[in-house]
Amino acid sequence: MTAALMTATLMTAAPVTPSPVTPAPVAAAPVTAAPVTATPVTAAATGLRVRIHATDPLRRRGLAAMLQGGGHVATDDTPDVELCDGIQPLPEAEAPVLVLASTLPAGSTPAGVLAPGATGQQLDLGLRAVAAGLLVRSPGLPEARVFAAVDDLPLLTPREREILALIGEGLSNKAMARRLSISIHTIKFHMEALFAKLDVTSRAEAVAKGLRGGVIEL
Incomplete structure (x- = not known):
């Protein structure tokens, strides 16, 4: 009896507990971002060629800087617009004339009249308007009102x-x-x-x- 039990005990296999398998660490591959090249944006507006008429060199440089700020170019040849600082005779004007003045002699009919202290934006709009064939008048100039016919506009609501x-x-x-x-x-x-x-x-x-x-x- 004892021998039989011993034989049975020897024939019974002891349970085997599997050892836990630890996965080997996997190194993540570095991710490299592709360089991005920015494309410059070009302004769509086309600048004008403007001939400046100014007796004061400092004023002339200031007007040239304002023109550059609006995308325009100061030139002495074949202008799109003649920019006149103050009242000056322009017997050989080759383009529409935009005058910066607070007073104008009777009978003067330039294409545009703006106040001497016009801002860069006002100057830009005035130049583009006269170049397009429009008549520009600054309502803030009493003397320039002579160019605006009283009956030019009908009664508008x-x-x-x-x-x-x-x-x-x-x-x-x-x-x-x-x-x-x-x-x-x-x-x-x-x-x-x-x-x-x-x-x-x-x-x-x-x-x-x-x-x-x-x-x-x-």
């Missing part, structure tokens, strides 16, 4: 004057509708009435009359 001013800012119909919180259909209705009263067929013509009448200011 306050809303039509608002829309004309916004056209001068270059806003689209959708942008004007958002600014005034009205529908695009209403904007088109006022635009048709405005164009009929001004007897114009384009936004450029409307802006030109708005500048002459003082509704649009630079």
